[in-house]
Amino acid sequence: MRKRFVFFVLFPLLILAVVLYFFMDRWIEAGLESAGEQITGARVEIDNLSLSVSPLGITMSRMQVANPDDPWFNLFETKAITFAMDPGQLLRGKYIIEKMEVNDLIVGTRRGSNGSLPGAGARQRAGDKKGSFAALAEEVLARSVEKTPIFDPAILRKGINIDSLIKAVGLQSISHIETLKTRASLATAQWQATLADVQQTKQRLVLMDSSIRSINPAALKDVASVTTAIKTVDETRKGINDIVTTYTARRDAITADIHQISTAVAAIDDIAAEDYRKLLALARLPDINAMGIAEVLVGKQLLQDVKKYLSYADLAREKIHNYTTKPEMEKPPRMKGQDIHFPADRAYPKLWIKAVSLSGGTDQSQNPEFFYARGQVKNITSDQRITKIPLTVELTGSRGKSVSATLAALFDRTRNEPLDEYKAGIKGVPLASYALGRADFLPATITGATFGTAVAVKIPGRDFDARAELDFRNMAISYASAPANIGDRLAREVLNGVSGFDVDLRLWNSREGFKAALATDLDEQFAARLKGVLGAELTKVQSEIRAKANRFISEKRKEFEAVYNAKRAEIEKQLAEYQEIVTNATAIAEAKKKELEERLEKEKKGRIDDAVKKIFKR
Amino acid sequence: MLWITIIRDFIKILREGQTPAQVAGGFALGSILGLSPMLTLQGAVVWLIILVLNVNLSAALLALTVFSLFAFLLDPLFHWVGYQTLVNIDALQGLWTTLYNAPVAPLTRFNNTVVTGSFVSALVLFVPVYVWMKRFVLAYRASVGKKIEQWKIYQVIKKSAVVQWYEKLRDFGG
Numbered sequence: 001m002r003k004r005f006v007f008f009v010l011f012p013l014l015i016l017a018v019v020l021y022f023f024m025d026r027w028i029e030a031g032l033e034s035a036g037e038q039i040t041g042a043r044v045e046i047d048n049l050s051l052s053v054s055p056l057g058i059t060m061s062r063m064q065v066a067n068p069d070d071p072w073f074n075l076f077e078t079k080a081i082t083f084a085m086d087p088g089q090l091l092r093g094k095y096i097i098e099k100m101e102v103n104d105l106i107v108g109t110r111r112g113s114n115g116s117l118p119g120a121g122a123r124q125r126a127g128d129k130k131g132s133f134a135a136l137a138e139e140v141l142a143r144s145v146e147k148t149p150i151f152d153p154a155i156l157r158k159g160i161n162i163d164s165l166i167k168a169v170g171l172q173s174i175s176h177i178e179t180l181k182t183r184a185s186l187a188t189a190q191w192q193a194t195l196a197d198v199q200q201t202k203q204r205l206v207l208m209d210s211s212i213r214s215i216n217p218a219a220l221k222d223v224a225s226v227t228t229a230i231k232t233v234d235e236t237r238k239g240i241n242d243i244v245t246t247y248t249a250r251r252d253a254i255t256a257d258i259h260q261i262s263t264a265v266a267a268i269d270d271i272a273a274e275d276y277r278k279l280l281a282l283a284r285l286p287d288i289n290a291m292g293i294a295e296v297l298v299g300k301q302l303l304q305d306v307k308k309y310l311s312y313a314d315l316a317r318e319k320i321h322n323y324t325t326k327p328e329m330e331k332p333p334r335m336k337g338q339d340i341h342f343p344a345d346r347a348y349p350k351l352w353i354k355a356v357s358l359s360g361g362t363d364q365s366q367n368p369e370f371f372y373a374r375g376q377v378k379n380i381t382s383d384q385r386i387t388k389i390p391l392t393v394e395l396t397g398s399r400g401k402s403v404s405a406t407l408a409a410l411f412d413r414t415r416n417e418p419l420d421e422y423k424a425g426i427k428g429v430p431l432a433s434y435a436l437g438r439a440d441f442l443p444a445t446i447t448g449a450t451f452g453t454a455v456a457v458k459i460p461g462r463d464f465d466a467r468a469e470l471d472f473r474n475m476a477i478s479y480a481s482a483p484a485n486i487g488d489r490l491a492r493e494v495l496n497g498v499s500g501f502d503v504d505l506r507l508w509n510s511r512e513g514f515k516a517a518l519a520t521d522l523d524e525q526f527a528a529r530l531k532g533v534l535g536a537e538l539t540k541v542q543s544e545i546r547a548k549a550n551r552f553i554s555e556k557r558k559e560f561e562a563v564y565n566a567k568r569a570e571i572e573k574q575l576a577e578y579q580e581i582v583t584n585a586t587a588i589a590e591a592k593k594k595e596l597e598e599r600l601e602k603e604k605k606g607r608i609d610d611a612v613k614k615i616f617k618r
Numbered sequence: 619m620l621w622i623t624i625i626r627d628f629i630k631i632l633r634e635g636q637t638p639a640q641v642a643g644g645f646a647l648g649s650i651l652g653l654s655p656m657l658t659l660q661g662a663v664v665w666l667i668i669l670v671l672n673v674n675l676s677a678a679l680l681a682l683t684v685f686s687l688f689a690f691l692l693d694p695l696f697h698w699v700g701y702q703t704l705v706n707i708d709a710l711q712g713l714w715t716t717l718y719n720a721p722v723a724p725l726t727r728f729n730n731t732v733v734t735g736s737f738v739s740a741l742v743l744f745v746p747v748y749v750w751m752k753r754f755v756l757a758y759r760a761s762v763g764k765k766i767e768q769w770k771i772y773q774v775i776k777k778s779a780v781v782q783w784y785e786k787l788r789d790f791g792g
Contacts, residue, residue: 012669093724329701334693335655337732340704342711342718 025051028058035095035351039382040075041319042068043115056087066115067108069315074111076360079104089348097353105360134310136464136514137507162279162548169278171549173271177556180264184560187257188567194250195571198578201243208236209585212592217599223607226600233596237589244582251575258568265561272553279545298470298503301435302518306507310466313459316420320384320391320411341383349383356380361397373397373405384413402428402450420459427452436477441484442491449475449500464509473500490529494522631674638759641674642751648678649747652685653696653740655733659725677751689736700735704728 029049036044048061064077080103086096212233220226330338341350359374375395381387390412397405405426412419434446450473457466477496483489495501506517631641647668654661668678689696704714717723727733758766766772 088721091721091725092719326705329698329705332697332731334690335732337655337697337700337730337735340701340714340729340731342715342729348719 025049029060031093032095032351035382036065037117039319039351039380040065040068041117042066042071042075043117055084056090057082057084064109064111064115066111068116068319069311071115072111074106074109074115076105076107077109078102078106078360083353086348092348093350094348095351096348098355100353100356102356102358103360105358107360107362132311132314134307134314136509137310137466137516138307139514162545165279165282165545166549166552169275169282171272171275171553173268173275173553174556176264176268176271177553177560180261180268181560181563183264184261184564184567187261188564188571191254191257191567191571194254195574198247198250198574201247202578202581205240205243205581205585208239209581209588212236212585212589215592215596217592217595220596220599220603223600223603226596226603230593230596230600233589233593237586237593240582240585240589244586247578247582251579254571254575258572261564265564268553268557272550275553276546276549279549280542283541283545298436298518298520302470302503302505306505309455313420313422313457316409316411317418317459320413320418349381349386351380351382352387353380354378358395371397371399371403371405373407375407388414390414390419402430404428417461418459419461420457422455422457425452425454431472431475434472437491441488443480444477444495445480446472446475446477449473462509464507464514466505466507468503468505470503470505471500472503475500491526494526494529497525498522631676636672636674638752638755640672641677641755642748643671644668644674644677645681645751646744646748647673648681649685649743650737650740651678652682653689653692653743654736655727655730658727658733659722660737681747685740692736692739693732696735696739697731698735699738700731700733703734703738704731 026049028051029046032049033044033046043066044063045066046060046063050059051057052059059080059082061080062078063081065075067073067075081100083097083100086094086098089096215229215233217226217229220229327338327340332338356377357374358377359372361370361372373395374397375393377394378392379387379389380391381389384390390410392411393407393409395405395407397407403426406424408421408423410419410421412421429451431446431449431451434449434451436442436444436446451470452473453468453470455466455468458464479492483492502521504517504519508515647664650664651661651668654664668675703710714729717726717728728737
C-alpha cells in the first residue's frame with residue numbers, strides 16, 4: 001500500500017466529485033441527445049439541461065429534433081420541458097421518464113444548422129427507397145393514371161393496329177397450343193410403343209383362342225380326357241386374364257392421356273378469352289360499364305399526396321426498430337464497437353418515456369394559418385420488446401372554428417412482425433386551389449371548395465392496406481382550355497351538374513403486388529353519358545379485335561387438331577379392335593369351359609347309370 | 619515532453635529502485651488500460667488499483683501509451699472477440715442478461731463489443747505481459763542496461779530540464 005494514500009486516492013476522488021457536480025448536467029444532456037439520435041437518426045439538441053437531485057428531475061429550456069429526411073427543418077421543437085426520472089434506472093444507465101409535459105410544441109420549424117448526423121452522408125429518404133410503401137404506391141398509382149382510357153371515337157377508329165397489339169400481347173393461347181402439340185407428339189409416340197407391345201400379346205391371344213376352339217367336347221369319351229380338357233381351358237383362361245389385365249392398364253393410361261389432352265384443348269377457349277381481355281387492355285379500350293374518371297380527375301394530385309404521407313409511414317417503419325435476439329455483426333467505426341442488447345423480464349430499455357402530453361402546432365412564423373393540436377404520445381422507447389407496450393399517438397387539432405382533425409396511430413414492435421396502424425380524419429379544409437385532370441384531358445382547377453378526408457391504414461409486416469375517403473364540397477371549377485375531345489366534354493357536363501363529389505381510394509398489397517383502386521361517385525353518371533356516344537363505335541372496334549384474334553387462334557388450333565385427332569382416331573380404332581379380340585377370346589374360353597363341364601357331368605351320369613343297370617341285371 | 623520524462627524515469631527504474639515485480643505489475647496493469655476504452659467503470663477500477671498498489675506508475679503510463687496504439691490497430695479483432703463473447707457463447711447469455719439488468723454494471727459498458735473484446739484480450743494478456751516484463755527487468759539490470767546508458771539519446775533525456783522539473787514534482791508526492 002502506498003504511504004500517502006490520501007494524496008493518491010482521496011484527493012483524486014474529491015476532484016472527481018467536483019467534476020461530476022459541474023459536468024453531470026452536460027453528461028445527461030449528451031446521453032439523452034445520443035439516445036434520441038439513435039431513435040430518429042438525426043440531430044437531437046437539448047439546451048440548458050439542469051438536473052435536480054431530490055426529487056431527481058430534469059428541466060430543459062428547449063429541445064429540437066431534426067427531420068432525418070430534411071435536416072434543415074425540425075420534426076418538432078419545444079420550449080421549456082420539465083420531467084422526473086427514475087433514479088434507480090439512471091444508475092443502470094437508463095433514462096426512464098414517467099410523464100413529460102411538452103407545451104408550445106412547434107412542428108416543422110426551420111433550423112439554423114444542418115440536422116443530419118456526422119458521417120451519415122447523403123441520406124436517402126425512407127419513402128424514396130426501393131420497396132418502400134411510398135415508392136410502391138407511387139408506381140402503381142402512376143401506372144393507373146397513365147392507363148387512362150381513350151375517349152375520342154376518332155382515336156378509336158384510327159389509332160389501333162390490331163396486328164401490332166397481337167404481337168405485343170404475346171397470345172397465351174398460341175403458346176398453349178404449341179405446348180399441346182409437343183405434349184400430343186410425346187403422347188402419341190408413347191402410344192405407338194404401347195401398341196407394339198399389345199401386338200405381341202395379340203399373337204399369343206390368337207394362339208390361345210385357336211387352342212380353345214380346337215377342343216371338341218363331343219369327341220371326348222371318358223371322364224379323364226374331359227377333366228384334362230377343362231384343365232387346359234382353365235390354364236388358357238388364366239393366360240388370357242393376365243393379358244387382359246396388362247392390356248387394361250395400358251388402355252387406361254392411353255385413355256387418361258387422351259382425357260388430359262382433351263381437357264387442355266377445351267381450356268384453349270378460356271385462355272383465348274383472357275388473351276382477348278389483355279388485347280382490350282393494351283388497346284386502352286374502356287369498359288364503359290366499369291369505367292371511372294377518378295384517375296384522370298384526381299389521380300395526379302392524389303399521387304403526390306399519397307407519396308408524401310406514405311413516406312411518413314416508411315419513416316416510422318424504418319425508425320421504430322424491431323428487437324432481434326441475435327443481432328447481426330455490424331462494421332462499426334474504429335474504437336466504437338457495437339452495442340449488444342439483452343432482453344429480460346422487468347428490465348428497462350435505454351430510453352422509455354411513458355407518457356408525453358403534447359400541445360402545439362405548426363410554425364406560426366412560417367404559416368399565418370396556425371394549426372393547433374393537443375394529445376398524448378405514450379411509450380416512446382428504444383426497445384418495445386422489453387416494455388411490451390406499443391407506441392401510441394392520439395392527437396386532436398383544429399384551425400379556427402371550421403377545420404378539425406384527429407390522428408390516432410399505433411406502432412407495435414413487441415412481436416417479430418411489426419404492425420403500424422393509422423387513423424386520421426380532417427374536415428372543413430378550405431381549398432383555395434386544387435388541380436384536377438391532366439394537360440391533355442380535363443385541365444381544371446377547383447376553387448372555393450371545402451375538403452375533408454378519412455384515412456385508415458394498416459401495415460402488418462410487409463402487407464399494406466390503406467383506405468381513404470375524400471370529399472370535395474361547395475366547389476367551383478374553372479377550366480384551363482376548351483374540351484379536347486368528346487370524353488373531355490362529357491366529363492365537364494357531368495362536373496358542371498354537381499357541386500361536390502366523393503373519391504374512394506384503396507391501396508393494398510396482395511400476392512400479385514401492390515394494387516390501387518380509385519373511384520368517384522361521378523363514375524356512373526359519366527359512364528352512362530359515355531355509353532350513349534361511344535357505345536356503337538367501341539363495340540365495333542372490340543368486335544374487330546375479337547374477330548382477328550379468334551381467326552389467328554383458330555388457325556393454330558385447326559393445325560393441331562387435324563394432326564392430333566387423326567392419331568387419336570387411329571389409336572382408338574386399334575384399341576377397339578384389340579378389345580374385340582380380348583372379349584371374344586374370353587367369351588369363347590368361358591363357353592368352352594361351360595360346355596366341357598356339362599360334358600363331364602353327362603359322362604359321370606352315364607357311368608353311374610351303367611353301374612346301376614349292372615346291379616339290377618344280377 | 620512529459621513522455622520523455624516517463625521514458626527516462628522508466629529506464630531509471632529498470633536499472634534500480636523498485637523491484638522487478640512492481641515494474642512488471644505497473645506495466646501489466648497499464649496494458650489493460652491501454653487496450654481497453656478509458657471511460658468505463660473497469661477502467662476506473664484499474665486506475666484505482668494502480669494508485670492503491672505500490673506498482674510503478676511510469677511503467678503503467680508507458681504501457682498505456684504503447685498498448686493504446688496496439689488497441690487502435692487490433693480494433694477489428696477486439697470487435698470480433700467481443701461479438702463472439704457477447705452473442706455466440708450461449709453459456710454466458712445468462713450472465714450478460716443479469717449484468718445488463720443489474721445496477722451499476724451497465725456503467726462498465728460490457729455490452730459493447732470493443733469494450734468486452736479488448737478487456738477479455740487484456741485479461742488474457744495480463745499474465746504473459748507481467749511475466750515477460752519481469753524477465754526483461756531482470757535481464758536489463760544484469761546486462762542490457764549498461765549498453766542502453768551509453769546511447770546518446772539516453773544522455774539527452776537524462777539532462778533535460780523538463781525531466782529535472784518532473785523529478786521534483788514526483789519526489790513531492792512521496
